[in-house]
Amino acid sequence: MIDLMPTSEEEAAGIVRTHAQSGRPLVICGGNTRSGFGNAVAAEDRLRSTGLTGIVAYNPGEMVMTVRSGTPLAEVEAALQESGQMLAFEPMDHGPVMGTSGEPTIGGVFAANVSGPRRLIAGAARDSLLGVRFFNGKGEIIKAGGRVMKNVTGLDLVKLVAGSHGTLGFLTEVTFRVPPRPKTERTVVLSGLNDAEAANAMAAAMALPVEVSGAAHLPLTVTWKFLAGKLPEGEATVLRIEGLPGSVDVRIEKLAAAMSAFATVTRLEQPESHKLWQEIRDVLPYADGTARPVWRVSVAPGTGHQLVAALRLEAAVDAFYDWQGGLVWMRMEAGPEAELVRRYTKALGGGHATLIRASDEARAVTSAFHPEPEAVVMLSRRVKEKFDPAGIFNPGKMG
Template sequence: MTDVFHPTTEAEAADLIRTHAEAGRALALFGGNSRSGFGNAVRAEAGLSAAGLSGIVAYNPAEMVITARAGTPVAEIEAALAANGQMMSFEPMDHRPLMGTDGEPTIGGVFAANVSGPRRFVAGAARDSLLGVRFVNGRGEIVRNGGRVMKNVTGLDLVKLLAGSHGTLGFLTEVTFRVLPVPKATETIVVSGLNDAEAAHAMAAAMALSVEVSGAAHLPESVKGRFAGGALPDGEATVLRLEGLPSSVAVRAEKLGAAMAPFGAVGRLDMATSLSLWREIRDVLPYADGTKRPIWRVSVAPSAGHQLVAALRLEAGIDAFYDWQGGLVWMRMEADPEAALVRRYIKALGGGHATLMRASEKTRAATPAFEPQPAPVAVLSARVKEKFDPQAIFNPGKMG
């Protein structure tokens, strides 16, 4: 990239984008660049960073709503929330350990990539907490949710469109989102010694109980030792998180532990160890190994995750662990990403999404990072892209 621009006002960003649109010059959009290397390589000579658009605009803890400029560091948001006993319920992942980057994660980047952690399957994704956005479209026009409506896109939910668009539709400048109180107590039930299929059944049984499990993951023996500082019991670990008031968590833990006893040996982790464990699961710590070995993030039905891994183990060298009750599979390939094989098995098991999170530059250039869209969806996506970014200057090539 020959030039990287760091506007400090929304108007400055709009002028830069308008100038590049008129010249037909592509821009790589990013926040702190902590996800550099994620997705297909962007074909742009110049970059536009949101890092200069920083600061909390409004925060009323009583309303549990916060507005911040897109370049505000996630750490600053978390500190402000923690001071008021609140949190982002969707637990955004810190990609730096996995990706080997050293940028500063920004709140705009979190929503642009729809980053969601272990609580996703009960609390929703990042986009489900997002209430409003301000952004600059590909014409250099400033757009705000609920205010100015873009021509010919009346009725489209701008919030939902921008969240997860990876900077291909607009340059986020401000976000408004809901927050929730931090649980007073957290405890984790550990069921030891289950294989992948047995763990899937145990997690399904746990989710069927009225104990409000807020995290359900399975850590095979190959990764288990790299979590919680070695505090987990021997054997594979199926971990189930409970959160809430101390008295409630205590009662629910007893009920959940009793229900899990027929599946295997049951143990419990205290709050400090639980908090550490679930941060490590969130950040995919076992695969933060300093390599470029391919990493897949696969979303499938919870009952299909272990079947996918079992099938792939017969044909490719892989390591894997499971989040979201088995519906989110993190897979590390030993060498080749085997994209065609991975996606063929996903389709055979009822469908899902496979995203190539990490790989060498050579591999990324040859492998579509995102799940190919069905033809009708691709046509609709192209029409939306044309309305938001008619000159196609935003992150060209990022999504395919």
């Protein structure tokens, strides 16, 4: 595959127009850390954003940043850390679990709507996105949204592009909110709860007026992989508190006291707490160098364990839970079992089961994306036809 890496919007426009005229498909990507996600497509050319880099505008007082899409995520986060700010949605690095090399880019983060543990209170990546510049399938530049938070012009289009996986256009610039970074964080660990008991404990914790910013459950099969095996013995249900030191001290005590009714409670101080949530965010247990299928299943909070319990009656499954049990990371020990996973997801009230990783053979016969209702499919097709009439952008990532 040939990498095409334009260094200007004009160059990118020429590439898109040439491919649109010939009908040749383009794989759209940034740092290539999500290579292999989606369904394989025959394409000779890969259009990458990594030549479009740099921070265009950033005034910490405005809490808004504008960046070219190919800028490495690490560069963005370093600039934000220096000013005491952050990406509230805590984006994961797919590289370890996907087994890919390269650096995540800020454009790729928004194109895939990547969101980590703090999504519970901060929303998804698209909820922080204020504006975009991108090329449609005709090579025309489109600008939507803006730098002012109250400016809702083009808001629907901005949200539409976020999570479209490059199927609607080639992002060249993104503008997003950057709130203050918490001064400190600590984590309460509940030991020895099974999946159902952990779901009840997390629900009780989220109902408390202590502003829990992370709620995850790590069964016995995965706890030893976190913090280099230094978590307390047994299953671990982990709850994070962030903010000013004095406030965190008070809230962590209230949380620990309430949670002591459920299990033995221990605490992690900032360094260990920060590392733990990074490992949860990046799905450390399944960054195992294999192609064993990995699913990302989003369901109603507290119901994830029911899905796993049902699946285990028919398949070998390993799993852990984020977002108060509403996000289930599952590794299948044999095939993807897509029909089974999606059938039980539907039976539990619905959700989205996305196949993140699998062998080439499995991806060739398994849809990576959760099937949508026919009305949504038809609407998506019409939108795709408007933005990319020749159908050249990332055809392997259409649901």
